[in-house]
Amino acid sequence: MAQKILVIEDDKDVRETIVYILEDHKYEVISSADAKILKSLHHFEPDIIIMDNWLTEWKSDANGQQLSRQLKLNPATSHIPVIIISAMSNIKEIAEAGLADAYLQKPFDVVSLIDMVKKFIKSPI
Numbered sequence: 575m576a577q578k579i580l581v582i583e584d585d586k587d588v589r590e591t592i593v594y595i596l597e598d599h600k601y602e603v604i605s606s607a608d609a610k611i612l613k614s615l616h617h618f619e620p621d622i623i624i625m626d627n628w629l630t631e632w633k634s635d636a637n638g639q640q641l642s643r644q645l646k647l648n649p650a651t652s653h654i655p656v657i658i659i660s661a662m663s664n665i666k667e668i669a670e671a672g673l674a675d676a677y678l679q680k681p682f683d684v685v686s687l688i689d690m691v692k693k694f695i696k697s698p699i
Contacts, residue, residue: 576602577695580620582609582638583659584629588680592624595684596691609641620654621695624678627660627668642672655694 579601583589589605596603604611604618609629611618623645627638638658645651658669661680669677676690 576600577621578602578604578618579691579695580611580615580618580623581605582607582611582623582625582629584608584626588626592687595687599688599691601691609638612641612645615651622655622657622691624657624659624691627658627662627665639668639672639674642669642674646673657690657694 579596581589581592581596581603583592583605584607586607589607593603593605604620609625623642625638625642629638629641638660642656642658645654645656655675656672657676657678658665658672658674659678659680659682660668662668663679665677665679675694678686678690
């Protein structure tokens with residue numbers, strides 16, 4: 575059974591590229607342009623979440639850092655690894671403040687993305 579990865583990225587091109595790469599490595603990918611999908615997280619039960627820090631379509635003041643923190647402080651979701659992605663130069667501090675398990679600075683390459691995912695879940699191939 576393929577591991578499930580939830581990708582939350584508002585930039586369509588970046589989101590589709592990440593999905594393509596992960597599916598090419600035989601992961602099951604659920605993607606969303608906004609974080610509203612987190613409201614129904616229990617339906618998807620992802621093995622890992624990859625989330626952009628700046629989600630322009632999210633209709634609140636919450637960013638990826640704050641959403642990650644909420645997930646990590648909730649006993650029902652704290653076990654799910656969260657990787658924050660961002661072009662911000664202080665991405666390490668953003669990820670740490672959000673209690674994220676890891677971070678990737680944009681632009682990142684295919685190898686970095688796959689290596690990061692493999693740190694948290696086994697490759698299905």
